[in-house]
Amino acid sequence: MIHFLIDGWSKHICQDLIWSCYEIGLRLGTPFLIDSVGAEIAADQVVVGYRGPAAVGGVESNRYLSLPVALSDPVEEMPCGHREVSGRSLWIPRETSEPDVISGVLHLLRFFHESQIGDHERDDLSRIPPTRHPLAQAGFFIEPLLDNNVEYLRARLSQWGMDIPPPCPWGKRGEYAVCLTHDVDGPRLHTLFALARSAIYALRGDRFERESAELGLLSWLMRRPDPYWNFAHWQSLEHGLGIASTYFFHPGRVPGIRRHPRDPRYETGSPPFTRVLLELRGSGCEIGLHNPINGHSLAAYQSAKEKLEKCSAGEVSGCRGHYWAINWKDPLASWRGMQQAGFSYDASMSPMALGLRQGTLFPTTPSGHWQALDNGDRFTVFPTAVMDSYTVPRAAGTDHHFIDQAMDRLLKSVIQRRGILVLDWHVRALSNVGAWQGYLVPLLKMLKTLMEDSQCRFLTLEQARTHWSRYAKDLCVGIMA
């Protein structure tokens, strides 16, 4: 067992440091205890110390690893960046000789790496275009920087004989988790709006949308099935592979939520949707909320959740923002609101390109910032590293070679660290025609690789959350604050 000692800090910083050690402990994968009060420590205990300016007394343990401390108060003023240390890319405070991995982890957890991005660099939904993101600009979108800080600590511990094998959060040793998810945006082409939309793009010269418009009109006139209505096809594909996925549905009209022009147009309470919601639930899939763009207040979270639960006759425990549009100037505030509304997790953390927005291949627990981590009621955030359009060269604005390399590196890292890979494929993308031509092949390629690997474990996001939560409970022996 490891004993994290973080005494001598003001209360304000202490809570965040406990959170940072908690995330590190879970990634190390060995039982740990976090102590911020400086309780008595037995001489034979492994102690990892990150002691503040007001810490008093020495540490008796003869296995005491004192970590370098670069942190000052307030935390916000500590600039961090990337540095190569012993062959690893770490995210640590600049201008320090020894790497302060605890501060580096906290910096990423608190999104300080994004705090310098001004309004003029963000889009109209406060999102950061991927080319503007500091991690992308440094060439580290694919690199698990936060997890690398933990690997550095693992290596330090191993130097004095404490060998800790990689973590085992998903069941059997060696397993990594994959969650297939579907955002339900525009799942019908046979509507006046969808046909007109495709036709307008076609008139502007988009040959893929022209195909959509022609196919939509033709299949509608010939009374053929709607090419974008693919729920049954997804189900048969996934049943065949023995996996269940998570669907994020827009709630439709909700009193108090102003519809944004880019929100999906369907009404979740109407018959084809209520029918499909029940079918999906019946087949073991999970239903989550696809938050409307203007639906990011506590009241909006509550009423949208309530409506979708009513329409789908079951609990909705997770969500993901449509257009990833949570409040990216203060994501912790968005997550706190989601937790207050009764959600257990969010899957909106995407850098809007292939990659890792916070440098981690594991879930994070942002509620560590605002509440005690040992009270059981935690809120989890899943990184979504891969979305359909990021794997299609014409949509991602890059080439096949770059995409293949990035996907390869992501998968290798997930396997090596035993992390989690969240894939997001829109329901309509399975049609693989018109505007969505080429969207299916990258997923099929990926699924083929994963199916051949016995260490891959497919889970719905809620199942992954349950695993992660149990794992955390087993590993975190106690927090003395």
Ligand SMILES: [Zn+2]
């Ligand atoms: Zn969406």
